[in-house]
Amino acid sequence: MRILLAITALTLTACGTAQPIASSGYSLVQSGVLTAGTQSEQPPFAMADKAGNPTGFAVDLMNEAAGRIGLKVQYKTTNLQGILAGLSAGQYDVGVAGVGVTEERRKNVDFTRPYYWGYTAVVTLKESPGQKLADFTGKRVGVVSGAVQEKFVDERMAGTEKVKFKDQTAMIGQLLSKGVDAIVLGGADAEEYVARQPVRIAAQQDSTQGSAFPLRKGGDPKLHAALDNQIDAMIDDGTYVRLYRKYFKAPIAADLLKERPRLADKIRGTDLAPTGR
Structure with missing residues (x-):
């Protein structure tokens, strides 16, 4: 039996990617470890x-x-496209970042229920005169390749020249050096850069999707359910709100409360209750 288990744990695909193995009741890439x-x-x-x-x-x-x-998380750093491609290739069990849920992505990965819902922001230099989407017509607008904001630029800023970047670091660098006139980000990401760089939010639009944890397509349904259940448990015991306050000041979006209804009772009457933006 021990020999059989050892063989199972070392089974590889033809391209060398480890096959999911059972551990602690879950089917994982590595025994006892959540590879993210x-x-x-x-x-x-x-x-x-x-x-x-x-x-x-x-x-x-x-x-x-x-x-x-009962799982330890082992992180592997990549970019957004690397996370999604790695899940499809069976290299990761989960993606841990602000990943927007879209129907196109659902073709290749599964998602937990959203754990965050924000807005889309157009960010430009403080001295830029742009105040609304139309002000950037004919301008160079940056976006992370494969991000949900690509669709936003295509549909809401069709008169701009879209410039794609591999990650946010490269993109913000080009904005600061005036290689692009504006960049498009999730609102929470944008607020972080506004706090640290000479940039501002020129325009914003409500998001049509929340952020969730992507998982291997058709992976372990027990793991999927367990992660969702634990997020709800963190809502119930106050852990979620404590972590939210650590990183955000804005109220929680009403759209998120539809996905995580137990959160509504926890923030009712507080500064985190939706303001109806």
Whole structure:
């Protein structure tokens, strides 16, 4: 039996990717470990601290959820496209970042229920005169390749020249050096850059999708359910609100309360209740 288990744990695909193996009741890429693709430049969801360790709202949520089901998280840093491709290739069990849920992405990965819902922001330099989407017609507008904001630029800013970047670090660098006239980000990401760089939010629109944890398509349904259940448990015991306040000041979006209805009771009458933006 021990020999059989050892063989199973070492089984590889033809391309060398480890096959999921059962551990602690879950089917995982590595025994006893939740292998997670993450980013190092997507504040406040996933970023590297001064020591180079993953941190951020998504990371804190996942660390807590995994710990509650008896799993350790092993992070592998990549970019958004790398997270989604790695899940499809069976390299990761979960993606830990601010990943928007779209029908196109659902073709290749599964998602937990959203854990965050924000807005889309157009960010420009402080001295830029742009105040609304139309002001950027004919301008160069940056977006992270594969991000949900690509569709926003295509549909809402059709008169602009879309410039794609591999990650936010490269994109904000080009904005600061005036290589592009504006960039499009999730609102929470944008607010982080506004706090640290000479940029401002020129325009914003409500998001049509929330952020969730992507999982391997057709992967372990028990793991999927466990992660969702633990996020709800964190809502019930106040952990979610504590972590939210650590990274955000804005009220929680009404759209998120539709996905996580137990959260409504926890924030009713507080400064986190939706304002109806």
